[in-house]
Amino acid sequence: MSYVIGIDLGTSAVKALLVDRDGAVRGEAAREYPLYHEHSGWSEQEPEDWVEATVEALRQLTASAGIAPDEVEGISFSGQMHGLMLLNGDGRPVRRAILWNDTRTSEQCRQIERTLGSKLLGIARNPALEGFTLPKILWVRQHEPDVFAQARQFVLPKDYVRYRLTGALHMDYSDAAGTLLLDVAEKRWSGEIREAFGLSESFYPPLVASHEPVGTLLPQWAGRTGLSPGVKVFAGGADNACGAIGAGILSEGLTLCSIGTSGVILSYENDKTKDFAGKAHFFNHGKEDAYYAMGVTLAAGYSLSWFKKTFAPEQSFDRLLEGVGDVPPGAGGLLFTPYLVGERTPHADAAIRGSFIGIDGSHERIHFVRAVMEGITFSLNETVDIFRRAGKTVDRVVSIGGGAQNPAWLQMQADIFGASVVPLENEQGPGLGAAMLAAYGCGWFESLEECAARFVRHGDPYEPNPDAVRAYEELFRLYRSVYGQTRPLSAELAPFRV
Numbered sequence: 214m215s216y217v218i219g220i221d222l223g224t225s226a227v228k229a230l231l232v233d234r235d236g237a238v239r240g241e242a243a244r245e246y247p248l249y250h251e252h253s254g255w256s257e258q259e260p261e262d263w264v265e266a267t268v269e270a271l272r273q274l275t276a277s278a279g280i281a282p283d284e285v286e287g288i289s290f291s292g293q294m295h296g297l298m299l300l301n302g303d304g305r306p307v308r309r310a311i312l313w314n315d316t317r318t319s320e321q322c323r324q325i326e327r328t329l330g331s332k333l334l335g336i337a338r339n340p341a342l343e344g345f346t347l348p349k350i351l352w353v354r355q356h357e358p359d360v361f362a363q364a365r366q367f368v369l370p371k372d373y374v375r376y377r378l379t380g381a382l383h384m385d386y387s388d389a390a391g392t393l394l395l396d397v398a399e400k401r402w403s404g405e406i407r408e409a410f411g412l413s414e415s416f417y418p419p420l421v422a423s424h425e426p427v428g429t430l431l432p433q434w435a436g437r438t439g440l441s442p443g444v445k446v447f448a449g450g451a452d453n454a455c456g457a458i459g460a461g462i463l464s465e466g467l468t469l470c471s472i473g474t475s476g477v478i479l480s481y482e483n484d485k486t487k488d489f490a491g492k493a494h495f496f497n498h499g500k501e502d503a504y505y506a507m508g509v510t511l512a513a514g515y516s517l518s519w520f521k522k523t524f525a526p527e528q529s530f531d532r533l534l535e536g537v538g539d540v541p542p543g544a545g546g547l548l549f550t551p552y553l554v555g556e557r558t559p560h561a562d563a564a565i566r567g568s569f570i571g572i573d574g575s576h577e578r579i580h581f582v583r584a585v586m587e588g589i590t591f592s593l594n595e596t597v598d599i600f601r602r603a604g605k606t607v608d609r610v611v612s613i614g615g616g617a618q619n620p621a622w623l624q625m626q627a628d629i630f631g632a633s634v635v636p637l638e639n640e641q642g643p644g645l646g647a648a649m650l651a652a653y654g655c656g657w658f659e660s661l662e663e664c665a666a667r668f669v670r671h672g673d674p675y676e677p678n679p680d681a682v683r684a685y686e687e688l689f690r691l692y693r694s695v696y697g698q699t700r701p702l703s704a705e706l707a708p709f710r711v
């Protein structure tokens with residue numbers, strides 16, 4: 214048999230999938246790693262944790278599947294986006310990675326806006342947001358000059374892991390698009406942005422397409438991972454681009470909802486000139502010369518996992534969510550806004566924090582659980598609304614990620630989005646998209662579309678229930694008013710945060 218492996222370097226864990234030529238998942242392995250929040254708004258990870266976890270996941274995957282090393286033909290990656298890794302001249306990290314959900318860089322964002330003005334949207338196609346990579350580079354240069362002086366190159370999280378496994382350093386277009394340093398439409402590093410911030414050309418890794426081969430596994434890892442040193446390694450893509458590939462979002466008219474640590478509503482775009490005026494992100498797809506627009510809820514699954522960790526640490530998600538489908542829309546008059554770490558879409562606001570509004574003596578824990586799920590979904594619906602106002606049709610949404618594991622949540626998505634919501638038969642998140650890039654890169658298929666026709670299996674859709682849709686239209690209006698009303702309170706509470 215021959216297989217490919219898709220590795221998804223997520224925020225909470227790395228997941229490796231072993232996939233055969235029919236797209237059947239023949240094995241999976243995951244390893245978690247910690248997040249470090251040393252100050253409010255900070256979020257970092259230890260790069261060595263990613264490497265160790267990835268190698269361990271590969272070892273477990275090959276051992277449990279009982280396959281011969283040369284049966285795996287190709288490997289590719291999906292990675293959490295935007296995280297800054299700075300490497301010294303020996304290719305070693307000079308500090309921990311600063312992640313996509315770290316919001317310490319508001320001042321640097323204002324600096325970028327002052328320096329580039331409207332040129333930024335024209336070139337990078339995205340506004341300066343705290344989570345993106347350029348503001349992080351400027352933060353380290355300003356606050357840790359000694360550390361920055363050691364840095365010779367920057368990369369993103371999955372690029373670093375791939376570099377450690379192959380010895381070859383690259384970045385693919387879909388991930389490079391999230392740095393604010395790429396000319397998105399022209400698919401090249403922007404000289405204008407680079408010069409504006411005095412960065413040297415050698416600081417940038419070479420760009421490649423997601424399905425391109427970038428090397429083979431270094432012999433030192435072969436024994437430990439159970440893979441052959443000859444296994445081909447393909448560049449891979451941003452987790453949202455890979456999530457889209459794995460869900461078959463490869464043509465106009467399809468929308469993706471992904472609820473992982475973050476939450477995303479994503480819509481495929483052929484037209485590189487499409488203008489959302491910065492209201493939605495606009496990035497290169499993992500499919501060549503294609504694009505996607507996307508809105509992001511920073512703390513989507515993270516809000517639910519925060520709730521579970523804080524109020525039910527001993528319970529599984531399935532146990533915590535038991536009975537949540539029996540609570541009517543509106544959670545008994547309880548509203549939640551998921552701004553635990555600030556927000557991105559539609560409010561690019563690092564200072565806002567979340568809230569429960571309407572707590573009543575009759576509420577039980579299950580009402581809070583339902584309110585958290587509804588708040589996350591309302592936040593995603595703000596992006597659905599942006600897309601509809603921009604003239605896009607959103608009537609069929611493919612739902613992936615941890616949030617797609619719960620039927621009540623899938624029904625809630627259909628009712629809040631007012632659209633059919635389609636889960637995948639074998640929900641594997643972005644790892645399947647990464648495996649598809651390897652399968653296409655290995656030449657198993659003529660195109661990603663041909664690969665998707667074999668690998669991607671949509672399940673039965675969840676249809677919107679008209680009564681629930683009506684109730685949610687009213688509740689969504691109330692939800693939207695919470696942001697403006699809690700913003701000043703959040704600002705006044707800021708000094709009390711640790």
Ligand SMILES: Nc1ncnc2c1ncn2[C@@H]1O[C@H](COP(=O)(O)OP(=O)(O)O)[C@@H](O)[C@H]1O
Nearest residue numbers: 223224225473474514517518530614615616619
């Ligand atoms: N059984 C479940 N039911 C509902 N939500 C779940 C379940 N399991 C996980 N989740 C949610 O999904 C999130 C993790 O999703 P995942 O796609 O694995 O994340 P990531 O790739 O960001 O690490 C968790 O934070 C949690 O909120």
Ligand SMILES: O=C(CO)[C@@H](O)[C@H](O)COP(=O)(O)O
Nearest residue numbers: 223224293294313473474475
């Ligand atoms: O910042 C973004 C997208 O712009 C996030 O979607 C990250 O890419 C992290 O993803 P998950 O760990 O939630 O999958």
